[in-house]
Amino acid sequence: MSDLGRVLRLDARRTALLVAVPVLTLVGTAAAGLSLHSTVPYWDNAVVALVDAVRLAGPVGAALAAWTAVRERPLDYLRDLTARSPATGALFDLLLLSAAAMVSYVTVTAMVVAVTLAQGGAGQLHIVGVASGAGSLILHVVAGYLAGRAVPHRATAALVLVAASLWAALRVPGTSWWTLLPPAAFDEIALFTTLRPRVLAGQVVWTAGLTAALVLGYVLRVTRRLWLVLPLLAALAATAVATLDLRGSGGTVVPVRAEQVCREWPLTVCVHPALREALPVLTAAATPLAARLAGTPGAFTRVEQLPAWKPVTVAGGVATVHLDEGLSPGYATRAVRQISRSLRDVHACAASPGSPDRYRSLVDAWLLGEELPEVPDARAAHAFASWSEARRRAWFRLNFDAYRACALGPANFRRDASPGVSKRAKRAATDANAKPRRQLRAPRG
Known part of the structure; x- marks a missing residue:
């Protein structure tokens, strides 16, 4: 009974593993905050922020799990004194470590959701994407812990941290299908697109299958129970199918209609x-x-x-x-x-020499409310600058076709080319002055 009490107290001390909660929460919050800082309030980018949090917090969780396994391995003989299965203690450790990781993940998720809601986020939150991040974090914990059990050395935790960090970092988003394997490497999701649900579902199956395969493989190794081979093969098959599905997914995003x-x-x-x-x-x-x-x-x-x-x-x-x-x-x-x-008429402007485009820049600056630039033709620049806003608009209506075709030249800026003193207006004024004189002379004849 005393030995059993010692084992129970040993298991109770596993609650000390919850110290990992603030560490993982801090790391995950920092990673998610960096992702949210540069994005618009879009729910798809909230999922990307969670994935980025796992890419940074996952290796830390794996290293903490490996360190726990190495530290507790010398006390396994106490568990052997009881009638419990030799795999029970390790499974209990995995349960506590996974629970601690999930508490931190839920905390980071709540922060991301609160920030997106406060900014009036558009779109909808992909629950399957949240589940994919959770599964990826648990996979890191399980893999790190089992690595510590397999190689109970002090350097194991550091090696696990390096290996998991390289797995997360040495992938560039959008370069290859294998960057979709959890923790996925996603670019920022552009507006009018959304994450492909098929990719997120495939990641959930992949992490669940691989996690189950690792746990079942360890239990089979420890207990020698052959009936575990069937569920182990099923888990490996699910992982393989999910891998093939991710490979043929056809990209990470699809267009989506948004009500503006x-x-x-x-x-x-x-x-x-x-x-x-x-x-x-x-x-x-x-x-x-x-x-x-x-x-x-x-x-x-x-x-x-x-x-x-x-x-x-x-x-x-x-x-x-x-x-x-x-x-x-x-x-x-x-x-x-x-x-x-x-x-601009692209084809017409491509066929025009460079100088007409300088005249166009003069008009562009006025259209955009900017300071008029200097152009080689100082006379044209001075004339355009001296016109009133109303005169410029009237001139622009007459010369729009030349502007569009990048065909503006010095002739367009002459006084007789402006709407205020056009040739047609001069001719009309001359005719108006000459007509009364002829009418006055007619009676004398």
Whole structure:
């Protein structure tokens, strides 16, 4: 009975393993925070943040588990004094270590969810993605602990840490299918796309199968019970099938339709729900450009954000933009520049020499509300700078085709080419003055 009491007290001391909870929580929170800092509030990127947390916390958890196995291995003889299975103690250790890892993972998940909710996250949270991260963390713990049991040496924990860190770090997202093996290496998920559910489900099966295979293999080795061979083979088969499925998954993301949010005045501006905070700034930046383009073929009254794979255009009163970099500084300026560039006839401009493009830059600066640049033709620059806003808009309506084709030249900026003193207006004024004189002379005849 005294020996049994010593074994029970030894098992009770396994609660000291919960010291791993704050360590894993701190490491996981730091990794997830770095991922969330540079992303828009998008639930798919919340899953990516959790995966990044596991990629950093997983090796730490594996090293702590290996250290625990090495430290407790010399006391295994106490368990042999009881009638319990020789695998019971190790399984109990794995249960406690896995529970500690899950407490830290749940804490990190709660932090990520709270931050995404506070920012008004768009899309929906992939529960299967959360499960994939949890399974990957447990797999690290199991693999690290069993490595410590197999090689009970003080250096084992350090070797496990290095090996797990290399497995997580030496993979570049999107370079090969094997980077999808947990812990997966994901890029930041762009708006109008979502994580492929097939990939997340395959990762859950892969981690569950490999974890079960490791545990069953250890129990089979310790207990010599042959009936465990069948579930072991089933676990290995599930892992193999999941590996093949991940290999043929066809990528990590798929396009998804998002119901955009809009602001109706003074322009209708619509963006992805994750970027709703951009509406006031984007509206303020696009309104002056829309006013200057009014009355031309490039006029627009609506601005829409498009996915990155669709071209930016201005057609039918709708201007489209990309906001691929989220709300990083200068996003509104970049958006209106996209609209300005989309007015260009690419083929006509490619066939034009370089100098007409300099005149176009003069007009571009006015359209974007920027300071007029210096151009070699100082006369044209001085003339354009001296015109009023109304005169510039009237001139632009007359010369829009030349602007679009990058065909602006010195002749377009002459006084007689401006709408205020055109040749047609001069001829009309001359005719108006001459006509009364002829009418006065007619009665004398």
